[in-house]
Amino acid sequence: MKLRNSDLTESIWLLLKGEFGYHASALTYRFFMVIGSLLILTGILISYTPLANYEVYTYLARLIPEKAGEVMMRLETLYRHRGTGSFISVLLAYYFAADLAGSMRTAFGYATGIKPKGRYISLFLITPLYLLLLSLFLSLLALFPAVMKLFLPWAPQLVLWPVKFMILTGMIYVTYYIFLPVSVKPQHLLKASLFSAVLITVLNYLFTVVIIKLVHANPLYAVMGSVLVFMVWMEKVFVILLTGARLALAYQKVQN
Secondary structure, three states, X not given: OOOOHHHHHHHHHHHXXXXXXXXXXXXXXXXXXXXXXXXXXXXXXXXXXXXXXXXXXXXXXXXXXXXXHHHHHHHHHHHHOHHHHHHHHHHHHHHHHHHHHHXXXXXXXXXXXXXXXXXXHHHHHHHHHHHHHHHHHHHHHHHHXXXXXXXXXXXXXXXXXXXXXXXXXXXXXXXXXXXXXXXXXXXXXXXXXXXXXXXXXXXXXXXXXXXXXXXXXXXXXXXXXXXXXXXXXXXXHHHHHHHHHHHHHHHHHHXX
């Protein structure tokens, strides 16, 4: 049985009028909290590499000659307390990731009109699995073009694009499978994932061709403007994901 035109039209209309803007903005905020905690964790992990005092001090003296000594002392303090810093950073990163997962569950519940079931504690068990799968997909998405150029330099962009699109669809499918408040059949999840992947691909193209070029045209916005553009892009991605979740439930209702 096919999806009714009214269901597809309603989903697109909700997307255009910004029905999910509030939840998408909240998810964007929590996403940046996760990114911030991961950056801190990365900095702590880097501190486990040997500190070449002379080379680092020489570089700092060239960069900030008046503050080189003070910065060097702070770096040495960080190295001495890196064990405690690592523990706290892991806890913060895990907490913010679980908080993002909880917000995604709530947002998908709002998008589908179904109250999420299950305890919040389950998110602390699901989050590591989700982050592992997401990291795998992101790694594939980042490494595949480089591997193709290394072993198949003749491969045109038209060969790379379908594979990248499939990886993106897989990421969206896993997200829907984990966070939708009801069980949806795989074929319906796949249709909704393809719908969201197409819209995100179009969004990426528009931002790459139009928005980013406009921002970089002005040196004043080259740095801060890029961050703001990324925030807007991320918010729109979450809006698309919530719209796709609504569409997945519409497919399920038609099937039933």
